[in-house]
Amino acid sequence: MVQRIAFILPHFRMGGAEQVVLRLLTSLDRTRFQPILILQSSQGALLDQIPADVECHDLGNARASRAVLRLAKILRKERFDLTYTATNAGNLMVLAALRLSGATTRAIISEHTPLSGFLGQAKARQIRIGLMRALYPTASALVAPLPQIGEEHLSILGKRVPQFTCLPNPVVDRIADLPTKQRRLTRLVSVGRLAEEKRFDLMIDAFAHAYAQNADLRLTIHGEGPCRMQLETQIKVYGLEDAIKLPGLNRDIPQALADADMFLCTSRVEGLGNAIIEAMAAGLPVLSVDCPFGPPHLLENGASGALVRSDRPEDIASEILAMTTDTARSQTYRTRGQAMAQRYHSGASIRAHETLFTLACQ
Known part of the structure; x- marks a missing residue:
């Protein structure tokens, strides 16, 4: 059976997490997975690169609370097999929407930025951490490209941290030939x-x-x-x-x-x-x-x-x-x-993600 996976992001601007999602949307095996894209705001330079067969939903640039309500409505109606998010704010939004929707959809949350890089500057830091402690345990898995990010979550969430999986980002399709002649690096x-x-x-x-x-x-x-x-x-x-x-x-x-x-x-x-x-x-x-x-x-x-x-x-x-x-x-x-x-060749990374998605849907 083809698994329907909703990829949910705040926007589709040029960024590391967005490019990872674009690679997944493009390369997932269509005989096994049907990717869907949900954006809080349909903005960004990557919009015109979305594959033609990917269904897109727009939450209308809604602020967080309204976006949660709109997303909950979509999740309740569509009953996806799995959701995948790639930012801290997106993780919280989806987990809250899933709780409101009553859907049995499973969630994979991922983080591509060290928590130390933004939690110290985040508005209402303690509220955000409190929401993480309340919502993150409901996720099926937490994914990051480096183990240190998982360790940060463990230090903050303790036993509430979801099962952590370290997966390489799908970044490159080929390795270039090295130049035969050396030159000054200018x-x-x-x-x-x-x-x-x-x-x-x-x-x-x-x-x-x-x-x-x-x-x-x-x-x-x-x-x-x-x-x-x-x-x-x-x-x-x-x-x-x-x-x-x-x-x-x-x-x-x-x-x-x-x-x-x-x-x-x-x-x-x-x-x-x-x-x-x-x-x-x-x-x-x-x-x-x-x-x-x-x-x-x-x-x-x-x-x-x-x-x-x-x-x-x-x-x-x-x-x-x-x-x-x-x-x-x-x-x-x-x-x-x-x-x-x-180590970050797209083919191997996509296969690793597909394996995780299959396990999460079981």
């Missing part, structure tokens, strides 16, 4: 939402320090978001309009990576770091600041990429400059990085 690239947690302001500060010593350097940051004007002003203050580009959303990230020499990450937190994995698969050496939890895992604490244990722009710049000329180290990072990226 074309730097990053990909991500132009938002405060990505700390692209820190990246620009560090690049400015490095550029002062090597004017051949260039930086391109692909993405869109609320910090664009702030970042553009920062670039102008440095007088680096010709050296730093913010081209906006890019539909062809593989080509953007192929046009670069090194990938940078200066995020405050990274639940995993899909963009880092994509860069590794493309054969780029990666330089990242040390933050919870993805970068130290993916870069194997510095063995598979440059891990800077400092947030000082000068220290990041120093590592950028060292990387530009150290061809032996960059080649090691390329080789080990591709081995790491192979």
